[in-house]
Amino acid sequence: MDIVSALKNLLNDGERVSTNPAILEQHSKDLTYHEPHAPDVVVFPQSTIEVSQILQLAHQHRIPVVPFGMGTSLEGHVIPVRGGISLDMSRMNKMVELRPEDFLVRVQPGMTREQLNQKLKKHGLFFPVDPGADASLGGMAATNASGTNAVRYGGMKDQVLGLEVVLAGGRIIRTGSMAVKSAAGYQLTNLFIGSEGTLGVITELTLKLSAIPEAVVAARAVFDDIGQAGQAAAEMISSGLAIGRIELVDAYTIRAVNQYKQTDYTEQPTLFLEFSGRPASVEEDVQLAKEMTRHNGAKAWEEERDSLRRARLWEARHQAALAIIARSPGKKHMVTDVCVPISVLPEAIVQARSEIERHQLEAAILGHVGDGNFHVAFCFDPDHPDERNKALAVNEAVVNFALAHGGTCTGEHGIGLGKIKYLEVQYGPAVEVMAALKQTLDPRHILNPGKIIRIGM
Amino acid sequence: MDIVSALKNLLNDGERVSTNPAILEQHSKDLTYHEPHAPDVVVFPQSTIEVSQILQLAHQHRIPVVPFGMGTSLEGHVIPVRGGISLDMSRMNKMVELRPEDFLVRVQPGMTREQLNQKLKKHGLFFPVDPGADASLGGMAATNASGTNAVRYGGMKDQVLGLEVVLAGGRIIRTGSMAVKSAAGYQLTNLFIGSEGTLGVITELTLKLSAIPEAVVAARAVFDDIGQAGQAAAEMISSGLAIGRIELVDAYTIRAVNQYKQTDYTEQPTLFLEFSGRPASVEEDVQLAKEMTRHNGAKAWEEERDSLRRARLWEARHQAALAIIARSPGKKHMVTDVCVPISVLPEAIVQARSEIERHQLEAAILGHVGDGNFHVAFCFDPDHPDERNKALAVNEAVVNFALAHGGTCTGEHGIGLGKIKYLEVQYGPAVEVMAALKQTLDPRHILNPGKIIRIGM
Structure with missing residues (x-):
């Protein structure tokens, strides 16, 4: 059985079934130290039906399938450690339905968060989950991603209302709904969020949206000591301050960012803060936060209201990982x-x-x-x-x-490849339950095998 | 095999294994029209180990086990339609650990939400999920309950960080952690939340807590027409107003409440509102909300800041269901x-x-x-x-x-008994996935059989 020919037959489009070495190499790795391993073939589906047909074929022939978004994962999730098919979702990147009055959108999984936010801007809306990279929304759901906005908005599990998922044998199911809450049976949406492609392939997402805040103030506080900065952060959070973002960056990183971005931040442990909401409450919270940092030993405090200066400050934070690499x-x-x-x-x-x-x-x-x-x-x-x-x-x-x-x-x-042993330490017998669920939904272990749990290893 | 004797042996405490007709009758029903059915025996465990031993015995002898909290469910969840054991969790009602500085608490499942809030008050904290009844926290998690605070705080799935669960065969697992977010493997916490006792018995919960807001304003707006009231509510929500609660009650209900509580609310469709947070932002939002209701045709608006009058207003809303029954x-x-x-x-x-x-x-x-x-x-x-x-x-x-x-x-x-057929309409093939998960975790169908899905019926 020649799987490549079979896939070309299935899609009736040779260009979307690739064994080009450069394409294979690009789908062999993530952003980190994890050992690359090439897939046998990269497939670019354009519809849910195609994903279903591919999974049916893969299930039948016991061929591993590894969903691939933007390849920005950090624990080896997208590496096809046992070869097989890398299922590149980048061509399924459409907005399916936007309902601004309901604060929700339905999108295909290959759309990235920045692509989505670009489309939402004119409606005064945004999607708040912001991992460092411009990841695909499907990938973000698959890893239960979060980011700097999580302190206010939570992570993917808090922002996904429903999914369309293709199961190992090709069955297509829908989970959740467009209602903001539901008590209808087992929460399958949340079972797939964070399952890292090991239980099914996400082909559509219904996402909650948020209003772009009226007023935003960015601030930073510089400390001599990283313990003090952590203490100040803990106190601000415990006081119930309506913080939008609160990021701690240490001296080493500030130095790296300054070199990488030609900025001139003080090279000491620093809290980057953002307050957002209605103008009156934002100003109130900024003053309280300033007091709390001072009280915890901060030697400098800066505020920025101008959007360009705020963006520069936060771009630097978002570039921190790249600065370290550089x-x-x-x-x-x-x-x-x-x-x-x-x-x-x-x-x-x-x-x-x-x-x-x-x-x-x-x-x-x-x-x-x-x-x-x-x-x-x-x-x-x-x-x-x-x-x-x-x-x-x-x-x-x-x-x-x-x-x-x-x-x-x-x-x-x-978890990916890098945290399997720690998951076992953390949960013990609960990992056996996870393995049983995996066995139930993917009895032939074709879906991203070797990730999260040791089943079939 | 005499299951009652076996249970008495197991617990070594005859008083906690009851076949008293009054006790059986009390555990045969919920608050609604669903047909009562008595269990064969009611057991009152006092520890996780006892729950584990009981489930081991039940699994071995294929005896149904129906967890019972306060019996306040509304779709027949707690009715032992196939007899067996009603597992009354009311004696497992301790606070296990309170960590005010982390905004979290660990509790046993039999503690009710009002018992918990009583203990939290002196720390300036509260647990926000508020179904009408004073339900047990375990039962609230099992049904993914929410209530009037959900518009601000979400429901149980948003407020539970982790669980201890006993599985059908007696295995004890822990899910989640005390961290506010996690990407560690499948989200088992969320699988058990809303599973209505069909996948396992919850024996401990780790809950997020919230700070009691500084300022609270209650308001009500009276409309001629229920469509206008709904329109006003939709507009307020869509505008991103920081509403704490927003409840719509129709004229019939206002009349019933007035009769039941000797109150004198205008007997027309009414929005009950609450705004809470820092004083400045609360007052700003109250004014905006007032504008929006007027613009949508409200003919009256009242605000209340005094805590007693606010409590009376909201007590009436919480008593609405009882008023209808009365x-x-x-x-x-x-x-x-x-x-x-x-x-x-x-x-x-x-x-x-x-x-x-x-x-x-x-x-x-x-x-x-x-x-x-x-x-x-x-x-x-x-x-x-x-x-x-x-x-x-x-x-x-x-x-x-x-x-x-x-x-x-x-x-x-x-879902309980009352919504099984609608779950099938809503999800189609996804219900087969739910059934497969049930089969995996409870292969002998002893856990609350006949609820959510038709498996084994």
Whole structure:
């Protein structure tokens, strides 16, 4: 059985079934240190029916299928570790239905978040989930992505109302509805969100939208000590301040951003803040936040209301990961991603910094501290096992600290290849339940095999 | 095999294994028209280990187990239609751990929401999910309950961070964590929320808490026409106003409440509103809302800041269901519960009222219109099949309208016995997926059999 010919027959369009080496290479990797592995073929479906036919064929012949969005995952999710089909969803990128009066939109999975926001602007609306990269919305749902807006709006699981999903054998189902709440049976929408393509392929999403806030004030507060910054963040969150965003960036990262973007931020631990809403309440909250940072030892406070200066400030934060990579050309990127209860955050950050120093590594600490979620970003030479092992050791220490304090091994990047063993530590017997669900929905283990759980490994 | 003796042996406490007829009768019914059916025995576990032992025994002997909280469900969830064990969780009602600085609490499932809020008050915190009844928190999670606060805080699925669950065979698992977000594997927490006791028994919950707002203003707006009231509600929501609560109550219900509570509200369609947050923004929003109601034809607007008067106003809303029942002593209660996209709401309400009139029934319309969720409440004589059939016909018309307009057959009451056929209409093949998940987690169908799906029927 020649799968490539069969797929070409199925789609009746040779151009959308590719074995071009450059295309295979492009679908062999994500943004990180995880070992690339090429698929046997890359397929570009254009409709749900085509996805269904492809999965039927793959199921029949037990061929792995790995959904691929923009390839921006950070734990190896899109790497076809057992070959097979890389299912590139980029041509399914249409807006299906926009209902501004209902604050919702239906989109195909290949549309990226920035493409969507471009279309929403003229309606005064936006989609708030903002991982660093311009990821595809299908990929964001598959990994339960979040980002800097999560402290106000939550992550994908909070913003997806329904899905169309194709199951392993080709069956097409719909979950959720266009109502903002529902108690109708098992919450299948949430079962597929965060399932990383291992339970089904998302072919349509119904998303909640939000009004673009009237007033926005950006601020930053500079601290001598990262513990103080974490403490200030925890206090602001605990006080119920209506913060839109609160990001902690450490001195190392500020230095990297300054070099990469030719900016001149003070190179010390810094909280980047954003307050948004109606003008009166925003100004009230900015003043309260300023007080709280000062009270926790901040030595500088800046506010920005002008949209260009705000954008520059936040663009820098969004570019932080790229800035770190730019410091170490040719090296591989690795990012830890734990989430802990808010009150534990300052101690967790101090512990992470001490582990980095103990291992004599260069690494940045940055993160979405409003949720207790933070990252340590490393670069290492893939041909230098000692560097790699040190980074892995810091990762392990950071994860173990989080798990010992009621946290989770991943706040927003997902399990993929990199966190399988930590998922087992975190959940023990609940992983057997996950494996049983996987077995039920994908009995031949064709859907993104080797990710999340060890079943069929 | 005498199951009662076996259970008494297991718990080593005869008092907590009851076949007393009054106890059996109390566990045979919910608050509604659904036909009662007594369990064979009621068991009162005191620990997770006991629940595990009971489920192990039940699994071994294929005995149905129906978890029971406060018995306040509205679609027959707690009725042991096949006999067996009613597992009364009321003695597992402890607070396990309170972490005010992390805005979270761990509780046992038998604690009610009012018991919890009593304990939280002195910390300036509260748990926002508020179905009408003082339900148990375990039951609220099992049905994905919500209530008047959902427009601001969401429902149980938005407020539960993690669970401890005992599975059919007695296995104990933990889901989620104490971190506010996580991308660690399949979202098992959300699989059990809304599963109505058919997939496992919840033995502990980790809940998010919220700060009690600084300022609260209650308001009401009276309209000539229920369509106008719905239109005003839709406009307020679409404008992104920070509404805490927005409830629509129709003239019939206002009349019933006035009679029941000796109040003197104007007997016309009325929006009950609440605005809460920091003082400045609350006052701004109240003025905007007032404008919007006037613009949509409201003929009266009242505001209340005094906490006693606010409480009286909202107590009346919470008592609405009881007021309807009080009008028809000896009759049975039935409540529809659809949820539609916000923009469809005014039309849905007008359609529901016209169906009620067409069938010459007396019924109230009330609901959480901020979410597009509304209820039609009937009373009928159970010995009068014509009345019952008319009510069921209105229910069907209301559900069909919702499904035809992108809504859901239940916004917050769940499927239970009463909505099984509508779940099938709503989801088609996705119900087969639900059945497969049920089969995987409860292969002998001992957990609340006959609810949500027809498996094993």
